Amino acid sequence: MLAAADSSTDVEHFHNTAVRKDPMSKAPHFPQQPVARQNDDGSLELECFLEANPQPDIKWFYENNELKQTDRFSFRLQNKGNDAFSAILQIKDLADSDAGAYRCAIVNPHGKGNANFNLKLTGFSSPTFVEKPQISSRDDGQVMVMEFRAKSILKPTFVWQKGDEIVAESDRIKIVTREEANQVYYAALEIKEPTKEKDAGQFVCTAKNESGKLTATFTVKFEVPQGAPTFTRKPQILQKTSDSGDPAIVFDIGFQADRNPEVIWLNPKGKKMKESSRIKFTTSPDGGANTFTASLELKNYKAKDSGTYTCNIKNDAGEANVELTLNIEGPLDDGDGDDSQA
Numbered sequence: 001m002l003a004a005a006d007s008s009t010d011v012e013h014f015h016n017t018a019v020r021k022d023p024m025s026k027a028p029h030f031p032q033q034p035v036a037r038q039n040d041d042g043s044l045e046l047e048c049f050l051e052a053n054p055q056p057d058i059k060w061f062y063e064n065n066e067l068k069q070t071d072r073f074s075f076r077l078q079n080k081g082n083d084a085f086s087a088i089l090q091i092k093d094l095a096d097s098d099a100g101a102y103r104c105a106i107v108n109p110h111g112k113g114n115a116n117f118n119l120k121l122t123g124f125s126s127p128t129f130v131e132k133p134q135i136s137s138r139d140d141g142q143v144m145v146m147e148f149r150a151k152s153i154l155k156p157t158f159v160w161q162k163g164d165e166i167v168a169e170s171d172r173i174k175i176v177t178r179e180e181a182n183q184v185y186y187a188a189l190e191i192k193e194p195t196k197e198k199d200a201g202q203f204v205c206t207a208k209n210e211s212g213k214l215t216a217t218f219t220v221k222f223e224v225p226q227g228a229p230t231f232t233r234k235p236q237i238l239q240k241t242s243d244s245g246d247p248a249i250v251f252d253i254g255f256q257a258d259r260n261p262e263v264i265w266l267n268p269k270g271k272k273m274k275e276s277s278r279i280k281f282t283t284s285p286d287g288g289a290n291t292f293t294a295s296l297e298l299k300n301y302k303a304k305d306s307g308t309y310t311c312n313i314k315n316d317a318g319e320a321n322v323e324l325t326l327n328i329e330g331p332l333d334d335g336d337g338d339d340s341q342a
Helices: none
Strands: 003-015 026-031 035-038 044-053 057-061 075-081 084-091 100-108 111-121 128-140 143-151 157-162 173-179 184-192 201-208 213-220 236-241 245-258 262-266 279-285 291-299 305-313 318-327
Touching: 026 100, 026 111, 044 100, 044 111, 044 279, 057 305, 075 100, 084 213, 143 201, 143 213, 157 173, 157 184, 184 201, 245 318, 262 279, 291 305
Parallel strands: none
Antiparallel strands: 003 111, 026 044, 035 044, 044 084, 057 100, 075 084, 100 111, 128 143, 143 184, 157 201, 173 184, 201 213, 236 245, 245 291, 262 305, 279 291, 305 318
16 A cells, blocks of 8 residues: 655765864765565554764654654664664654655764655555454354454445445344544444345445455355255145045145254234144154154144244254245135134
8 A cells, every 4th residue: 555655865065174074974864765565453653774984973854844653653773783774763653744844864973864765655545454354143143243443544335235236224134334433434234134145144244445455255055054944845735635524625745853843823914823723733653864844734624724834943953934825815704713713
């Protein structure tokens, strides 16, 4: 992100014939051009190499204003031996506004010199991660949260995408952005009741300001835990004659699970169903390893039994749900009790 660091040096010698000159004395001299470099921690160092005897006084200037030691600006002078020194200015938490003219001024009794740096900085005010992107859940897994924190000296914008589509808020999706202390911003995407069909894939949030941008990437996977229930075939709705000779509808489910799976049937109103004279549940081994058939038999079915039924299968490792929609034509009110909705 360091676009350019032009540098130059100049020296001026003092001549004083009234003072006996030490043969070891040496006016400041620059044996090589100064350099600028960026460190792994993001800080920037300006370094000038010099020779002088005695050790010179050193001051640093920015746009002709003398710099003082602060949390952001620090100076050090390294003695390399043989009258050689290295003067270093370190700048932390760089911003694009730190660009400009820097000068290292050195002086000893025999001369003075200046090392000049012209810094051109771009991208240093771009947003940076404070907390890396992560995916979590809350409300017993009912809400998936993709979140991160970024520091931005300039006010950023946040745009969420899934593939090429911009993610918009809805009754299911909430976008959260808030500014916290020390120019830190929190960004999150919250999805209620996430499903593999709707939400699996890659989400990207781009945080952008006038200096640059930061991309947070989230890969959403729906992995089934070991031993959790899974469906082994497409569910079916069959018509048959019951053992008592009555017409019946059978919901047929094939699944695989270990750890003592429990099968629960929910009626179209979302209530747990109970066995009765018209309703019978069956769960039986299916011949394979930990495979089963679950069925719901509904005798003497009527139009009022129409709707979407849910089969919920649960064990210690997880749970799975499948929905079956029943459409029966006929009068809705036949005067009988609504025991299928029990």
